[in-house]
Each structure stands twice: as C-alpha cells, then as structure tokens.
Amino acid sequence: xxxxxxxxxxxxxxxxxxxxxxxxGDLKDKLSNLLEEKHRLEMENHHLRGxxxxxxxxxxxxxxxxxxxxxxxxxxxxxxxxxxEGFHICNVHFGTPRREEDCLFCLQFLNKTK
Numbered sequence: 001x002x003x004x005x006x007x008x009x010x011x012x013x014x015x016x017x018x019x020x021x022x023x024x025g026d027l028k029d030k031l032s033n034l035l036e037e038k039h040r041l042e043m044e045n046h047h048l049r050g051x052x053x054x055x056x057x058x059x060x061x062x063x064x065x066x067x068x069x070x071x072x073x074x075x076x077x078x079x080x081x082x083x084x085e086g087f088h089i090c091n092v093h094f095g096t097p098r099r100e101e102d103c104l105f106c107l108q109f110l111n112k113t114k
Contacts, residue, residue, distance in 0.1 A: 080110060 079089045086098050090105030
C-alpha cells in the first residue's frame with residue numbers, strides 16, 4: 001500500500017466518522033424530543049386521571065342525591081294504599097282509622113314523598 005492509498009483510506013474513514021457523528025447527533029435530538037414528549041404525556045395522563053377520579057366522585061355524589069330524590073318506591077305505594085283503605089299514615093295518628101274526611105297531615109306526607 002502506498003502512502004497515498006493509506007491517506008485516502010484515512011480520509012474516507014474520517015468522512016464516515018463525520019457522517020456517523022451527524023447521525024448520532026440527529027438520533028440524540030430525536031431521543032431528546034421523544035423523552036420530552038413522553039414526560040409531557042405522562043403529566044397530561046396524571047392530570048386527566050385526577051380529573052377523571054374527581055368526575056367519578058362527583059358522579060357518585062350526584063347518584064346518591066338522585067337516589068334520595070328519586071321516585072318513591074314500594075314503601076310509598078304501601079302507604080298510599082293504606083291511606084286509600086282508610087287509615088292514617090301521618091305521624092300524628094298513624095295506623096288509626098280515618099273517618100270520611102281527608103287528613104291534611106297524611107296528604108302533606110304523601111305530597112312530600114312524591
């Protein structure tokens with residue numbers, strides 16, 4: 001091998017090393033961008049999970065409120081049936097037979113639970 005060939009070979013290796021260095025720099029930039037995006041997505045995910053948990057808690061609280069204000073069920077039907085059969089359902093005269101007239105306390109109780 002002549003000195004010229006060795007010099008050309010070293011020059012080619014230097015060019016290749018320069019290209020590899022540029023590729024390494026590009027990869028480093030891409031990796032940096034990916035890491036930043038990963039961190040941003042993790043933070044966004046954390047905030048969204050917090051908001052989801054808060055929304056879930058609010059939803060469950062609203063469901064409890066809705067259940068307490070929901071349409072009367074079987075107990076209401078039983079009390080209404082007792083009233084129609086002629087018995088008091090109010091706390092003043094509960095269970096005693098009603099005379100022909102309506103009881104304002106019973107009617108108020110029935111309207112309150114609707």
